Amino acid sequence: MSDRAMIQIENVSKFYGIYKALDDVSLSIAEGEFFSLLGPSGCGKTTLLRSIAGFENPTTGEIYIDGVPSLALPPNKRPTNMVFQSYAIFPHLDVAENVAYGLKRLKLSPEEEKKRVGDALDMVRLSGLGRRKAHELSGGQRQRVALARALVMRPKVLLLDEPLSALDKKLREEMQVELRTLQKAVGITFILVTHDQYEALALSDRIAVMFDGRIAQIATPKEIYQRPRTRKVADFLGGMNFLKAKVLGEQGNAVSIDTARFGAVQLVKPQGFATSDGHVTVGIRPERLRLLWDDDRAPHELAGRIENRAYFGEVTHLTVGIDGLEQPLSMVETNNFGADDLPIGAEIRLAYDPEAFVLLAEDPPVSRL
Amino acid sequence: MSLLTQRLRFIPFLPIYVALYFLFLYLPILLLPIFSFNNAATTTFPLAGFTTKWYASLSGNSVMLEAAWNSLIVGLSVSLLSTILGICAARAITRHRFRGQRAAAGLIMAPLFLPEIIVAVSLLMIVLAMGVELSLVTVILGQTVFCVPYAMSVLVSGFEGFDRSLEEASYDLGETAIGTFRRVTLPVVAPAIVSSLLVTFTISLDEFILAFFLSGTEPTLPVYIWGQLRFAAKLPGVLALGTIMLVVSILMLTLAEILRRRAERRTQLAHALP
Amino acid sequence: MTAAAFGPIAETSSPSRRRAWMRSEEARGLAMISPTFLYALALLFLPVLIVIAYSFWTQNYLEIDRTFTLENYRQALTEPIYRDLFVRSLWISLTVSVVTVVFSYPVAWFISFHGGVHKNLWLFLITVPCWTSYLLRVMSWKVILGYGGVMNTGLISMGLIDKPVTSLLYNSNAVVITLVHSWAAFAILPIYVSLQKVDRTLIEAARDLGDNRIKAFFRITLPLSLPGVISAFLIVMIPTVGDYVTPRLVGGKDGVMIATAIQAQFGKAANWPLGAALSVTTMVLVSLSAAAVVLALKFAIRRIK
Numbered sequence: 001m002s003d004r005a006m007i008q009i010e011n012v013s014k015f016y017g018i019y020k021a022l023d024d025v026s027l028s029i030a031e032g033e034f035f036s037l038l039g040p041s042g043c044g045k046t047t048l049l050r051s052i053a054g055f056e057n058p059t060t061g062e063i064y065i066d067g068v069p070s071l072a073l074p075p076n077k078r079p080t081n082m083v084f085q086s087y088a089i090f091p092h093l094d095v096a097e098n099v100a101y102g103l104k105r106l107k108l109s110p111e112e113e114k115k116r117v118g119d120a121l122d123m124v125r126l127s128g129l130g131r132r133k134a135h136e137l138s139g140g141q142r143q144r145v146a147l148a149r150a151l152v153m154r155p156k157v158l159l160l161d162e163p164l165s166a167l168d169k170k171l172r173e174e175m176q177v178e179l180r181t182l183q184k185a186v187g188i189t190f191i192l193v194t195h196d197q198y199e200a201l202a203l204s205d206r207i208a209v210m211f212d213g214r215i216a217q218i219a220t221p222k223e224i225y226q227r228p229r230t231r232k233v234a235d236f237l238g239g240m241n242f243l244k245a246k247v248l249g250e251q252g253n254a255v256s257i258d259t260a261r262f263g264a265v266q267l268v269k270p271q272g273f274a275t276s277d278g279h280v281t282v283g284i285r286p287e288r289l290r291l292l293w294d295d296d297r298a299p300h301e302l303a304g305r306i307e308n309r310a311y312f313g314e315v316t317h318l319t320v321g322i323d324g325l326e327q328p329l330s331m332v333e334t335n336n337f338g339a340d341d342l343p344i345g346a347e348i349r350l351a352y353d354p355e356a357f358v359l360l361a362e363d364p365p366v367s368r369l
Numbered sequence: 370m371s372l373l374t375q376r377l378r379f380i381p382f383l384p385i386y387v388a389l390y391f392l393f394l395y396l397p398i399l400l401l402p403i404f405s406f407n408n409a410a411t412t413t414f415p416l417a418g419f420t421t422k423w424y425a426s427l428s429g430n431s432v433m434l435e436a437a438w439n440s441l442i443v444g445l446s447v448s449l450l451s452t453i454l455g456i457c458a459a460r461a462i463t464r465h466r467f468r469g470q471r472a473a474a475g476l477i478m479a480p481l482f483l484p485e486i487i488v489a490v491s492l493l494m495i496v497l498a499m500g501v502e503l504s505l506v507t508v509i510l511g512q513t514v515f516c517v518p519y520a521m522s523v524l525v526s527g528f529e530g531f532d533r534s535l536e537e538a539s540y541d542l543g544e545t546a547i548g549t550f551r552r553v554t555l556p557v558v559a560p561a562i563v564s565s566l567l568v569t570f571t572i573s574l575d576e577f578i579l580a581f582f583l584s585g586t587e588p589t590l591p592v593y594i595w596g597q598l599r600f601a602a603k604l605p606g607v608l609a610l611g612t613i614m615l616v617v618s619i620l621m622l623t624l625a626e627i628l629r630r631r632a633e634r635r636t637q638l639a640h641a642l643p
Numbered sequence: 644m645t646a647a648a649f650g651p652i653a654e655t656s657s658p659s660r661r662r663a664w665m666r667s668e669e670a671r672g673l674a675m676i677s678p679t680f681l682y683a684l685a686l687l688f689l690p691v692l693i694v695i696a697y698s699f700w701t702q703n704y705l706e707i708d709r710t711f712t713l714e715n716y717r718q719a720l721t722e723p724i725y726r727d728l729f730v731r732s733l734w735i736s737l738t739v740s741v742v743t744v745v746f747s748y749p750v751a752w753f754i755s756f757h758g759g760v761h762k763n764l765w766l767f768l769i770t771v772p773c774w775t776s777y778l779l780r781v782m783s784w785k786v787i788l789g790y791g792g793v794m795n796t797g798l799i800s801m802g803l804i805d806k807p808v809t810s811l812l813y814n815s816n817a818v819v820i821t822l823v824h825s826w827a828a829f830a831i832l833p834i835y836v837s838l839q840k841v842d843r844t845l846i847e848a849a850r851d852l853g854d855n856r857i858k859a860f861f862r863i864t865l866p867l868s869l870p871g872v873i874s875a876f877l878i879v880m881i882p883t884v885g886d887y888v889t890p891r892l893v894g895g896k897d898g899v900m901i902a903t904a905i906q907a908q909f910g911k912a913a914n915w916p917l918g919a920a921l922s923v924t925t926m927v928l929v930s931l932s933a934a935a936v937v938l939a940l941k942f943a944i945r946r947i948k
Contacts, residue, residue: 055537075540088538092556101552102542135634153542387753390746394772394827397783400793404786411791458679465672473680476688482878484885484929486902487922490909491690494919498693514686517679568774575776578887582909591778598782598892611779618775626767 005064006031006157006189007052012061014047014213021047022058023213029157029191029206034183036192036200039210040236046161048210049193053082053159066156081150082159085166087142089134095121095145096130102153120152123182140171147182157189164199176202197237201225209233212366229270231281232363240283241329242360247278255359257282261302261324262352267359274362281360286317288356289331291339291348298351304329306346316340320350401615405608410601423609433610436593439505440574443589446509447516448570454513455520455565462521463528478518488515489582496583503585511579516569523568523629527561530633560628567625571618590614697919707915715920725904725921732884732901732925733932735815739822740830740880740936744872746823747830751871752864754831755838766835773828781892784821788812788893813895821889826882830875837871838864866944873937880936884929885922901925 007029014022022044029035037045050056052063054075063070070078081102090098099117108116121127124144129137137145143163150158163179164172180203183190194200200207201221208218217229228234231242248256248264255273258264259282267282292301307328308319316339321328331350333339342348405424409417427433458477462470480488492511501507535557539549577591584592594610597603698715701708719725754765772780787793788811795807811817841864849859887902894900901921908918 053537053541055540075537076543076545080541082538082541084534084538086532086534088532088534090535090538090553090557101539102544105543105548149538149542383749383753383757387750390750390827391768393824394769397780397787397824398772398775400783400786401779454679454682458676461672461676461679465668465675467669467672467676470672470676473676477679477683479683479687482881484882484902484925486885486887486905487691487694487926488687490905490918490922491694492686493909494693494697494915495686495690510686514683517683521679571774575774575778577776577778591776594778594782604786607782611776611782615775615779619771622771622774623767630763 002031004031005029006033006066007191008064008067009048009052010062010064012048012051012058012063014044014051014056015059020213022051025061025213025215027208027215027218029189031189032187034180034190034192034203034205036194036204036207037210038194038197038200038207038236041195043210044213045193045195045210047213049082049159049161049191052157052191053080054078079156080159081153081155081157082161083143083146083150083163085162087146087163087166089137089142089145091134093134094130095126095132095134095137098134098145099130099149099152101149116152120148123151123185124148139167140175143167143175151182151186155188157191158183158186160190160192162193162195164194165196172199179203201237209236211236211363214364216363226285227268227270227358228283229361230363231283231360234283234358234360239286239330239332241286241289241327242281242283243325243327245280245282247275247280255280257359259357261322262300262354262357265354265357267357270359270361273359281362282357283360284352284357286330286332288353289320289329290351291318291331291333291337292351293337296349296351300354301349301351303347303349306342306344306348309340309342309344311335311340316342318342320348398615401608402612405605405612407605410605423605424613426606427609427613430606433590433593436588436590439584439587440590443505443508443512443580444570444573447512447573448566450509451513451516451520451569452524452562452565454517455524455569456562458517458521459524459528463525463531464533477521480515481518485515485578489578492579493582503583505584505587507583507585508580508589511583512573512576515576515579516572519572520565520569523565523625524558524561526633527558527564527629531557560631564625564628567621567628571621571625574614575618694919694922697916698923700916702914702916715916716924718917719920719924725901728899728901728904729924729928731815731899733928735818735822735898735900736880736884736886736929737932737936738819739826739883740876742819743823743826743830743879744834744875747827747875748834748872751831751834751838755835766832769831770828773825777825778888780825781821781888784817784824785812785893788817788820812893814897815894817893817895818889818898818900821893822883822886825889826879829878833874833878834868834871837868841867869940869944873940876936876940877933880933881929885925 005028007027009025009027012022012025013020025044025048037048039045047056051058052065052070054070054073054077058071061071065078065080090101093101096117099120100113103113103116117130118127121130124147126141126144126148129141132141134142134145143166146163160179164175167175176199179190179192192200192203201224204221206218206220207224209216209224211232217224217233219227224233225237228237228240234240234242243259243262245257245259245265248258250256250269253269254266255269256264256266257280265282273280290298292298302322304320304322306318307321310317313335315332315334318331318333318339319328320331329350403416406419406421407416408420408422458474461467462474489511492507492514496503496507531554535553536549539553540546544552575591576589577595580589580592581595588596590610594607597607697707699711699713701710701712701714719729750769754762754769758765785792789795790807790809790812792812794811795804798804799807845867846859846863849863850856854862884900885902885905886900887906890898890900890903905918905921905925908914908921
């Protein structure tokens with residue numbers, strides 16, 4: 001991955017009538033980066049991807065691909081190629097003909113064309129299946145054909161529109177590993193659209209989380225999971241306990257707050273942080289709370305009682321009621337020590353790390369009209 | 370439960386009924402070929418022996434051959450015209466959403482829901498009111514109105530599954546709009562188009578009322594047959610001619626059905642998810 | 644995404660906006676359908692309008708008098724000959740459509756529920772006879788039902804009767820039989836389509852809740868397939884009312900229908916306005932009776948639940 005920007009999106013908005021599908025989106029994606037657009041359906045992520053590909057015309061703004069302003073270019077003139085959600089395998093052509101489809105325009109010599117098709121099929125591990133028809137392929141194989149067909153064009157950017165959503169869980173996990181390996185091997189920019197947070201976390205160098213046509217946060221997977229900027233981002237990325245807290249004081253980049261029962265905590269101010277009435281929301285992930293057994297002691301602990309329990313195989317999800325808190329806390333405990341055997345109503349103690357709290361900014365109001 | 374009712378339960382009433390229904394459907398069209406080979410001028414049982422003389426008599430019948438030629442011209446023109454119009458309408462309906470879509474489609478499909486005589490009478494009136502001479506051209510124009518709904522039904526079912534992302538994938542891989550039409554759209558929907566051509570040709574070949582009202586002095590085959598029906602002696606010849614038309618129709622329909630299914634398989638595949 | 648469904652909102656007519664509209668979904672859809680639509684407009688809608696216009700005019704030998712008159716309708720509705728033809732045509736088309744739907748329903752049900760993997764083949768076999776020449780099929784029925792025809796000579800040679808039955812041909816029964824045969828596939832297809840849409844688990848749910856097979860059929864399958872029954876009914880009833888070939892070939896004197904009278908006005912009698920008025924009246928009457936039957940059907944189905 002280099003520092004050179006491969007995709008530069010500047011103030012892109014897309015209106016359908018007065019409905020805002022994209023609302024002033026700006027971002028930059030580096031050469032060789034694996035970048036994900038993550039969000040719920042209808043958040044504008046697919047519209048953004050299709051704008052880069054050239055299938056949507058943003059109402060305002062500009063998209064630079066490798067430094068070239070590209071909005072005026074039709075899809076067939078852009079150095080991007082796409083893997084469609086439905087894969088869009090041409091049903092009247094076999095695998096090799098599908099892969100060679102775009103090469104035909106390049107007027108290569110027959111040997112050169114054959115070699116490039118062969119290489120592309122090797123790369124996605126489909127060698128030997130060149131003569132198969134689309135209907136003779138499994139879902140995973142179709143996806144590989146779609147990948148090979150796009151990569152054989154040697155695009156500067158590969159666009160992937162929910163490429164794994166049609167596969168079953170096991171195959172999806174296999175393909176995730178393969179996709180990441182493939183991206184490292186070809187070294188070009190991949191932009192992935194997905195609504196699956198685990199997929200985005202596992203694959204990406206960076207993730208942009210989108211809501212309501214706007215970008216809520218762009219960061220590395222680790223940062224986005226551990227330091228979500230707003231409550232919505234935190235919620236979308238996984239389980240989170242939200243707590244009301246009172247601001248005690250601000251010093252530069254740090255804020256001291258007081259959360260009922262957890263005591264005073266010093267936290268880093270997120271970007272766009274502001275408090276009007278001296279109250280804020282903080283969050284702590286369920287797995288950052290830990291059960292204390294028998295004589296275990298921790299610097300920060302809290303007493304509570306099990307209200308509910310759900311067994312998930314490798315872990316148990318616990319709901320713990322704490323006196324003085326409006327909402328019970330969720331926590332996740334591995335089943336090494338017998339958390340799955342705790343009776344409901346049992347009195348327990350739990351440990352926490354004040355560092356694990358995240359201060360969350362308010363989400364902007366939703367208005368797409 | 371008594372033994373009788375238990376026994377009754379095992380009689381496959383419904384399959385027997387369906388078999389009888391099929392017999393009812395096929396009886397009339399099976400009789401034509403049977404009597405066309407019967408060595409008698411009347412259509413009575415028992416059969417009088419095998420002959421091909423009725424077929425032989427057709428080959429020297431210049432009026433009939435003229436009518437057959439007219440039918441061929443009309444059939445080819447109608448199938449081409451109605452399929453082209455059907456393609457436009459089917460594509461508009463399966464690919465685009467616009468106001469007035471239902472109304473437009475309703476008007477185009479209306480001939481299916483109108484007594485044919487009314488369509489024929491109104492066409493006759495407008496043709497004569499405009500001072501146009503009745504000819505094969507007027508038959509072609511009229512039968513096209515009648516055939517477009519059928520073409521459209523065949524084509525809509527062929528286009529319906531055609532995934533828009535197939536065309537987008539083609540643009541994405543560097544192909545132009547014309548190239549995409551030639552390399553993706555046309556090959557994928559080709560079976561549906563051919564199927565529509567065959568179906569509309571068959572309808573035109575067999576269509577009588579519009580041809581009867583609009584053909585003037587140039588009869589098509591059904592109009593010719595109509596003229597022959599008054600003469601009992603001509604019946605066996607008509608039966609032979611009818612048998613040939615029947616075989617042609619069934620062959621074309623079978624071919625159309627095979628192609629339609631292939632089209633369906635292709636387009637279903639194009640967007641089928643595992 | 645979902646936003647595409649919102650469509651363009653009313654726009655001001657600046658040139659760039661107009662260009663944007665030209666590229667829009669709506670404009671392309673309209674452009675695409677317009678050749679077919681205009682064709683239907685010119686050769687279907689416009690002619691029907693002219694028929695309606697003519698029905699209010701008068702013919703004086705070769706001249707058309709364009710003063711508005713209801714005289715043609717008075718004739719069409721009061722003269723006994725036309726009144727009888729209307730009544731008979733409506734009665735025959737009603738009988739044909741009821742018989743066709745009732746006899747076709749079990750077949751459609753059988754294909755839909757027991758057709759197995761070859762449903763398409765079954766449907767194809769059903770439609771084949773209907774696609775072959777209408778004229779030839781009617782002619783074939785004439786051969787079957789005639790005095791010296793297949794049915795009579797066949798039954799005689801089997802020894803079941805000893806002299807030909809005369810009541811087979813040249814009456815309205817012969818017309819009904821022939822028309823039922825002609826329209827069978829048109830009734831089966833819509834019924835089949837609506838039966839295919841019936842969620843099979845609904846029937847299982849009804850059985851689970853205590854209905855037997857027959858009850859479940861009347862309470863679930865039949866009401867849910869009603870749209871198919873109604874369209875089958877309409878697609879048979881409306882066109883048959885104006886059938887020309889069948890009454891002429893197998894109807895005899897007793898089976899004449901309104902189309903013969905309409906045709907006569909455009910041929911021998913050469914009274915276009917009266918022919919136009921007869922056509923319009925036919926359409927209005929058949930639409931009204933079809934609407935009445937559809938309402939009755941819906942009402943009956945509601946009672947079953």
